[in-house]
Amino acid sequence: MMLTKSQVKASINTNALLNIANECLRFVTEFFEVISQSAPHIYHSALQLVPQSSIIKTLYSQQIYSLRARVVTGVPASWDMCTATVGPVDDYYFCPVWSPCGQFIAARFGDAVHIKDSDTLEVISTLRPPHHLLNLIPMFLTFSHSGHLLACSYCHR
Numbered sequence: 001m002m003l004t005k006s007q008v009k010a011s012i013n014t015n016a017l018l019n020i021a022n023e024c025l026r027f028v029t030e031f032f033e034v035i036s037q038s039a040p041h042i043y044h045s046a047l048q049l050v051p052q053s054s055i056i057k058t059l060y061s062q063q064i065y066s067l068r069a070r071v072v073t074g075v076p077a078s079w080d081m082c083t084a085t086v087g088p089v090d091d092y093y094f095c096p097v098w099s100p101c102g103q104f105i106a107a108r109f110g111d112a113v114h115i116k117d118s119d120t121l122e123v124i125s126t127l128r129p130p131h132h133l134l135n136l137i138p139m140f141l142t143f144s145h146s147g148h149l150l151a152c153s154y155c156h157r
Contacts, residue, residue, distance in 0.1 A: 023055045051076045099147040108138045
């Protein structure tokens with residue numbers, strides 16, 4: 001007997017699937033540099049530095065080669081803010097920072113700061129300095145621990 005797609009029913013926990021996808025994206029983003037240089041570093045170092053609360057740690061802890069490396073300062077309890085470069089090749093974003101909740105990315109773009117949705121990378125808001133400070137450009141960005149505030153330092157052009 002052959003079944004069609006509409007006849008096959010499978011329950012999928014979409015929340016768990018999304019959480020795993022987010023964790024995998026975070027893992028690749030966090031350890032891209034070392035993995036791009038040497039894929040075995042997924043096992044030699046990246047998996048050892050994954051936070052204890054990570055789903056990846058739970059799923060792949062048996063793959064860690066603990067005899068080859070030793071973490072001296074400790075493994076983080078959870079993921080911290082992640083920085084990454086975002087945008088098309090022709091656009092230049094500087095100093096990108098993730099909000100603590102992971103929903104937003106703030107990055108300097110020319111004389112403005114763009115706040116983007118981290119899933120779609122759509123610009124949600126564009127922030128510019130007040131008119132009396134137009135000779136300044138944004139430099140460094142950071143979100144508050146609550147994620148409700150964005151601080152920006154400025155310097156002269």
